[in-house]
Amino acid sequence: LKEEERRTAVPGVATGLAVTGAGGDVLYIEASLADEETGETGVTLTGQLGDVMKESARIALSYLRSRGAEMELPVGDLKNRGVHIHVPAGAVPKDGPSAGVTMTTALASLLSGRLVRSDVAMTGEVSLTGRVLPIGGVKQKLLAAHRAGITTVLIPKRNEPDLDDVPAEVLEQLTVHVASDVREVLDWALEPATTGQTVAA
Amino acid sequence: LKEEERRTAVPGVATGLAVTGAGGDVLYIEASLADEETGETGVTLTGQLGDVMKESARIALSYLRSRGAEMELPVGDLKNRGVHIHVPAGAVPKDGPSAGVTMTTALASLLSGRLVRSDVAMTGEVSLTGRVLPIGGVKQKLLAAHRAGITTVLIPKRNEPDLDDVPAEVLEQLTVHVASDVREVLDWALEPATTGQTVAA
Amino acid sequence: LKEEERRTAVPGVATGLAVTGAGGDVLYIEASLADEETGETGVTLTGQLGDVMKESARIALSYLRSRGAEMELPVGDLKNRGVHIHVPAGAVPKDGPSAGVTMTTALASLLSGRLVRSDVAMTGEVSLTGRVLPIGGVKQKLLAAHRAGITTVLIPKRNEPDLDDVPAEVLEQLTVHVASDVREVLDWALEPATTGQTVAA
Amino acid sequence: LKEEERRTAVPGVATGLAVTGAGGDVLYIEASLADEETGETGVTLTGQLGDVMKESARIALSYLRSRGAEMELPVGDLKNRGVHIHVPAGAVPKDGPSAGVTMTTALASLLSGRLVRSDVAMTGEVSLTGRVLPIGGVKQKLLAAHRAGITTVLIPKRNEPDLDDVPAEVLEQLTVHVASDVREVLDWALEPATTGQTVAA
Amino acid sequence: LKEEERRTAVPGVATGLAVTGAGGDVLYIEASLADEETGETGVTLTGQLGDVMKESARIALSYLRSRGAEMELPVGDLKNRGVHIHVPAGAVPKDGPSAGVTMTTALASLLSGRLVRSDVAMTGEVSLTGRVLPIGGVKQKLLAAHRAGITTVLIPKRNEPDLDDVPAEVLEQLTVHVASDVREVLDWALEPATTGQTVAA
Amino acid sequence: LKEEERRTAVPGVATGLAVTGAGGDVLYIEASLADEETGETGVTLTGQLGDVMKESARIALSYLRSRGAEMELPVGDLKNRGVHIHVPAGAVPKDGPSAGVTMTTALASLLSGRLVRSDVAMTGEVSLTGRVLPIGGVKQKLLAAHRAGITTVLIPKRNEPDLDDVPAEVLEQLTVHVASDVREVLDWALEPATTGQTVAA
Numbered sequence A, B, C, D, E, F: 001l002k003e004e005e006r007r008t009a010v011p012g013v014a015t016g017l018a019v020t021g022a023g024g025d026v027l028y029i030e031a032s033l034a035d036e037e038t039g040e041t042g043v044t045l046t047g048q049l050g051d052v053m054k055e056s057a058r059i060a061l062s063y064l065r066s067r068g069a070e071m072e073l074p075v076g077d078l079k080n081r082g083v084h085i086h087v088p089a090g091a092v093p094k095d096g097p098s099a100g101v102t103m104t105t106a107l108a109s110l111l112s113g114r115l116v117r118s119d120v121a122m123t124g125e126v127s128l129t130g131r132v133l134p135i136g137g138v139k140q141k142l143l144a145a146h147r148a149g150i151t152t153v154l155i156p157k158r159n160e161p162d163l164d165d166v167p168a169e170v171l172e173q174l175t176v177h178v179a180s181d182v183r184e185v186l187d188w189a190l191e192p193a194t195t196g197q198t199v200a201a
């Protein structure tokens, strides 16, 4: 089992791509729901997230709170169960809006109990209405995905021109999907529901 | 479908005009209401908004909370459903009072389920009683609207003299409306309610 | 209709006088009450108010909460309806204790539904027991009121000696009232209740 | 009617003594209780109070909350009615622990409806068990009281030696009381309850 | 009656020892419980306490909340009655973990209604499980206790070696107790319950 | 009884390993639950913990709130009983993510009433899904454990290569366990439940 398969082996985890001081990197967005019996409510965000990234988490939550029912997600679960979004590694500061699609996907996975496809990494800002907005660092992010053995990446449609900057030998080993609405991302990245599958968290 | 049509294709989104370091720019104000089942209440403001712009959002909300019922807006929806106002792009700091009319319009669109006219961009401070107060940067904002292919702009009545500074070739391609009360803005900018239309968020 | 008449044409607005970097200026204190259906409670203060001015708003509210019932104001309305006090222009920082009488008057107007006299501007600190305490800048404030076409001003009784510094030609065009208790201000500045008048906010 | 009589003419106001940059000064501690109908609860402290002075207010409140019932004060009024303590002038920063006795006296006056003796000014830190602890600036404070026409002052018993520093001609025109427990202060400084007197705030 | 007897003459007060800029000093930890009728709940900490000392108060409270019932303390009183811990003098900043035993003792005295022995001063950090951990400044603290006329001191068992640094002529006039668990401290420092004694606060 | 046995002699305490300015050190994570009668709810974190370490505590709690029921932990106890996590010594600032496994173990011990093995010290970051992530300072931490007389240590599986840096003479006196999931840690580190054992806090 490869690292990204182990990390995304439960619902609530999606693989993202980030730009760091030393090029790009793969990161995991983890989401959990408190057991209703614990009485925990509210939202907890950890992983030394900066202001912009915390706002991305708030946007992902509000998007699902306002649109999730249309997608048949059990959004009522958000009422009595605390949501926690964490981005390891715990000591590394992270910021920026480009984890929006990854956060939305992790939360939709958590609510639906459907796993996120383990071969996929994604990047893209999400607006409150679900538009996928362009981000920076496409080249570094695709190189990082490739280095990590990921075979499929999702980027915003408006970032398609940036694929010209990615070395051809990397691009030919990656399947690149583009999206302009986060609903397309969810349709594509979530595994089908398994009959009898239990929501894991 | 043009960009501003795609962005304002759901109730709760209005197009504004801002002054930036590099002239003027078009921005979108997005508003959503949490599904009642999610138990979410309260107000969330994102988009790296400065103090003054956050206060504009509070003023827009209080205006509708105190005057909205007179306009037959279902203000009771604000009771049990969290309101979120977001201004993409998520990483760009924004400030100033001139998004007041745009915020009020986005919220009235959200509550009424009536779309905002997609050919329109607007700018203007709003007072707590609904007065539309003058703003700065009329020239840069109209140039930005023109560049973005917008055909109709709304400015505060007290900014009419500033139209003298706008190049004639730009002005003749724009329809400019003026308003001194935000109620005039709402009457003019919101599309008629469609029979059977569902509130989208 | 003159500017100050338009601004004070609804209950909840009173005209104040401030000292600014460039002499004195007229400002408007606007107050609103959320519709009970909106579920909004609590106090919101906007207009880039400094610490001292925010405290003035708290004092005005506490004065009415403890003494308002004696004046037959419906103070129970403060229980289930959020109060918002705003001082345009939204981007201009403001501070100091001298808006105390204006804030108390705006709130009493809001609660009673009685308009504030539109020809009047006022200045004065208010203590928690309703004493009107002296303020600075009487000369600049009266010059500003005069420039703005205001005909009647109210100042603290203990500031009477400062009238000596105001140019005679200005003073003779102004009616100056003095007060040592804020109850005198309210009796004098609020228009009589109109039969059948509706509380506007 | 002298200034200090006007200021303490309602229950809830006591006269204190402070050290300022320019010697000593008289200050008034004002306390109010919100009308129960307003739904206001909690504690509000205004007057640009520093950390130590805010803590003095908390200590005065806790002292009365834990010991007030023994003194037959209606401490249950604190449950459903917001308490506000204000120290004019609103723009002048104030700090230090020596207003403890004055704050405790103002609050006890407010709860009991008994006026504070208008000829009295006081100074002294109060501990949570009601001990009156020594303070600084006895000389400057007594000179200030004398200048303001006050005839009676209260100081902590442990400050008696500091009376040696006060000019004899001032001391002989002042009646000086000392106390080591704040209960002695209350017994001495509060006027007898008037039959039929109404709690004023 | 000596000072430390006056200060500890009510339940809820214990005598501690601190290191200051000028050697050591005696300090009093005072605790009170709000009368249930006041509706006050929660925890208030005053006396210009630093972060570490505030955490000591939280630890003392949690220790009693989790272990107090085993010691037959009426911990249910903490539910509906606000707790206040104050450390005079109000204007002197204080910090450090060594007041842990004193805070735990003051709170246990308050809950049990048993006085703290007035001849005793104590110092020691307390862990969340009640372990008494070593502290600094044993020499200065014992000198201060001696100067203040205190005859008995309690120190952590792990500080016994530090007694070598205390001058022999001071040590022979002090009874020194050591403890490694705060339960030993409580057994030893609290006076027996008096029949018919009333909880004082 | 050795120090680490005394410290872990009650449920809710686990032994961790930290890197300090002066090499490595042993630290204890203490957790308690407030008695339900005290009305205390919520989470308290003390011990001068830095941001990253506070987030580790939040992650440990969320992990147990979402997964604890699967492990038959009585997570409903977290609903009505305040949780306190403390890390002595109280005055020493601590930070970093490597106490994650220790915090999770202390909390699981507290909930289950099962003691943590007293011969064991542990280090490792924990993700929200329970993955044990690698940490720094393996060499210094194992040296510190050895110095403290600890015989068994647990480290993250991904830190196995770092064992090469530990002196052979130390390694041969330590039993080193590795784990990649925190559930393995709990299974291994918690003593069997004693029949009739009482939850201690």
Ligand SMILES: [Ca+2]
Binding pocket: A035, A036, A037, F069
């Ligand atoms: Ca369950």
Ligand SMILES: [Ca+2]
Binding pocket: A050, A051, A052
């Ligand atoms: Ca930032």
Ligand SMILES: [Ca+2]
Binding pocket: A069, B035, B036, B037
């Ligand atoms: Ca619904």
Ligand SMILES: [Ca+2]
Binding pocket: B050, B051, B052
């Ligand atoms: Ca600002």
Ligand SMILES: [Ca+2]
Binding pocket: B069, C035, C036, C037
């Ligand atoms: Ca209504």
Ligand SMILES: [Ca+2]
Binding pocket: C050, C051, C052
């Ligand atoms: Ca200030």
Ligand SMILES: [Ca+2]
Binding pocket: C069, D035, D036, D037
């Ligand atoms: Ca009443």
Ligand SMILES: [Ca+2]
Binding pocket: D050, D051, D052
């Ligand atoms: Ca301070």
Ligand SMILES: [Ca+2]
Binding pocket: D069, E035, E036, E037
């Ligand atoms: Ca009672």
Ligand SMILES: [Ca+2]
Binding pocket: E050, E051, E052
């Ligand atoms: Ca500190």
Ligand SMILES: [Ca+2]
Binding pocket: E069, F035, F036, F037
């Ligand atoms: Ca119990």
Ligand SMILES: [Ca+2]
Binding pocket: F050, F051, F052
């Ligand atoms: Ca930090």
